[in-house]
Amino acid sequence: MTAFNPDDLVASFKAAGAWYNDAAMALTPFPNMGWGAVARQPIKAHTPLFHIPLDYLLTPWTSSLRTHLTEAEWESLDGGWARLILCMMWEESRADSKWGGYLRNMPREFDSPMFWGEADRAELKGTDIENRIGKADAEADYHAKLAPLLAARADLFPAGSEHFSLDAYHVQGSRILSRSFTIPISRAGGPVTEPEEDEDGDEDEEEEVAVMIPMADMLNAAFDRDNARLFADGEDDEEEEGEGEKHDFGEGFTMISTKDIGEGEQIYNTYAAPPNSELLRKYGHVDNLSLPEDVTALLLPEELGSWPFGNAGDEVEIPGTLVVEAAAARGISDAEARVDFWLDQGGDDTFGLTYSAEGNLEPPLVPFIRLLTNEDDWAKAQTKGKLPKSTVDAAVIDVLEAVVRARAAKYPQTIEADLAVAGGQGPLNARNAAAVRLGEKRILVSTLRVLEREKERLRGEEGKRKAGGKEERAAKRRK
Numbered sequence: 001m002t003a004f005n006p007d008d009l010v011a012s013f014k015a016a017g018a019w020y021n022d023a024a025m026a027l028t029p030f031p032n033m034g035w036g037a038v039a040r041q042p043i044k045a046h047t048p049l050f051h052i053p054l055d056y057l058l059t060p061w062t063s064s065l066r067t068h069l070t071e072a073e074w075e076s077l078d079g080g081w082a083r084l085i086l087c088m089m090w091e092e093s094r095a096d097s098k099w100g101g102y103l104r105n106m107p108r109e110f111d112s113p114m115f116w117g118e119a120d121r122a123e124l125k126g127t128d129i130e131n132r133i134g135k136a137d138a139e140a141d142y143h144a145k146l147a148p149l150l151a152a153r154a155d156l157f158p159a160g161s162e163h164f165s166l167d168a169y170h171v172q173g174s175r176i177l178s179r180s181f182t183i184p185i186s187r188a189g190g191p192v193t194e195p196e197e198d199e200d201g202d203e204d205e206e207e208e209v210a211v212m213i214p215m216a217d218m219l220n221a222a223f224d225r226d227n228a229r230l231f232a233d234g235e236d237d238e239e240e241e242g243e244g245e246k247h248d249f250g251e252g253f254t255m256i257s258t259k260d261i262g263e264g265e266q267i268y269n270t271y272a273a274p275p276n277s278e279l280l281r282k283y284g285h286v287d288n289l290s291l292p293e294d295v296t297a298l299l300l301p302e303e304l305g306s307w308p309f310g311n312a313g314d315e316v317e318i319p320g321t322l323v324v325e326a327a328a329a330r331g332i333s334d335a336e337a338r339v340d341f342w343l344d345q346g347g348d349d350t351f352g353l354t355y356s357a358e359g360n361l362e363p364p365l366v367p368f369i370r371l372l373t374n375e376d377d378w379a380k381a382q383t384k385g386k387l388p389k390s391t392v393d394a395a396v397i398d399v400l401e402a403v404v405r406a407r408a409a410k411y412p413q414t415i416e417a418d419l420a421v422a423g424g425q426g427p428l429n430a431r432n433a434a435a436v437r438l439g440e441k442r443i444l445v446s447t448l449r450v451l452e453r454e455k456e457r458l459r460g461e462e463g464k465r466k467a468g469g470k471e472e473r474a475a476k477r478r479k
């Protein structure tokens with residue numbers, strides 16, 4: 001296995017006709033992040049850092065593999081990532097590939113749960129990723145889609161070659177998971193189709209596909225730290241106008257600073273701020289940053305412990321089935337019809353809770369619970385086709401409380417235990433799993449407290465209403 005060689009990567013990048021701003025940036029290792037990009041000098045916002053021409057994106061339509069396959073063989077790979085994976089395998093197997101320098105500098109090992117042993121994976125019990133690791137699905141895809149083609153075309157894919165093994169499939173898949181970009185299919189060299197109109201006359205958005213973009217995938221990311229972003233040429237001209245730095249790159253993608261960056265600072269892209277569960281699943285790392293005050297304000301000292309770190313963008317998912325179960329336990333009728341109505345209206349079947357004092361008591365969760373629990377709302381839904389408003393009442397609180405408690409009961413460990421592991425010095429996988437559990441549980445316990453406050457508020461309002469009623473009756477008696 002060859003080690004990552006930044007000079008080789010940059011040289012092959014330039015040799016492929018891409019542009020790289022040597023004066024502004026360099027590739028360098030960062031503690032616990034692998035390699036990343038650093039500012040070699042102060043960089044103004046809107047400065048182009050590198051540009052990749054369209055023909056250097058690695059996609060099923062730029063790779064030469066397609067020209068060697070029959071139409072039927074090509075079509076047999078349609079759907080999911082099988083096509084892109086095979087193209088990456090193919091390009092990596094060829095000594096003369098345009099992407100040789102790019103692919104030989106890609107990681108082969110990953111910290112994502114896909115590569116964890118049983119014992120480590122058990123640490124994810126109860127979390128949102130417990131059943132989402134996808135290793136079995138990937139294997140099934142390999143056997144169903146790739147294996148027949150590999151066997152039929154031994155002229156292209158030599159039998160027994162390490163490049164086309166199941167292990168190689170997992171490696172390429174994980175590279176896509178942690179490093180790909182999603183772009184419109186026509187920009188990837190794929191078919192240009194006329195946008196179709198749906199029933200409402202809205203134009204369908206163009207299909208988007210995952211592609212590999214050399215160099216753009218060398219940037220790390222962390223919650224709220226992004227200071228650069230990848231722009232399609234012409235996407236945002238204003239952003240591209242660096243001071244005195246006008247470049248006519250032609251068609252492709254340009255990484256551009258979005259903020260002023262100090263010399264020696266890391267240049268971060270954004271991965272769209274996913275919660276730690278998704279970060280771990282896709283990228284093999286979690287964000288353990290100082291939690292901001294609006295988050296720590298929601299937590300008790302024992303939930304922060306001596307480790308007030310985490311991901312402010314964390315989330316915990318509530319499956320719709322859990323909500324229906326809690327509502328059903330309170331004796332609702334027509335549960336199935338209510339859920340069908342919700343789904344027909346485009347409602348989600350899972351609901352995300354976040355760090356938020358009020359945000360978790362808003363749509364879509366509250367209207368969904370009202371649809372299940374409130375007879376007037378259900379009648380209105382049936383007669384007028386209307387979804388309920390987002391008004392919190394005692395039934396909503398009651399169901400939500402049961403749901404949050406049921407969700408929290410899925411983890412075997414306590415918050416105290418998670419704090420000790422996440423903030424400890426133990427093995428990386430165990431620490432990462434504990435950080436995911438901790439973030440999710442912190443959101444759940446803080447949601448329970450928000451519900452307590454809501455109960456108080458409703459009790460107060462009820463008290464006032466009763467007191468108002470008494471006074472009114474007394475006044476009437478006096479008349």
Ligand SMILES: C[S@@+](CC[C@H](N)C(=O)[O-])C[C@H]1O[C@@H](n2cnc3c(N)ncnc32)[C@H](O)[C@@H]1O
Binds near residue numbers: 036107216218220285
């Ligand atoms: C798009 S690549 C970035 C380049 C990568 N660091 C490398 O050495 O090739 C994404 C990977 O970088 C690492 N990474 C990115 N941001 C990170 C962060 N905030 N903390 C830890 N690792 C990070 C993770 O391993 C992730 O899978």
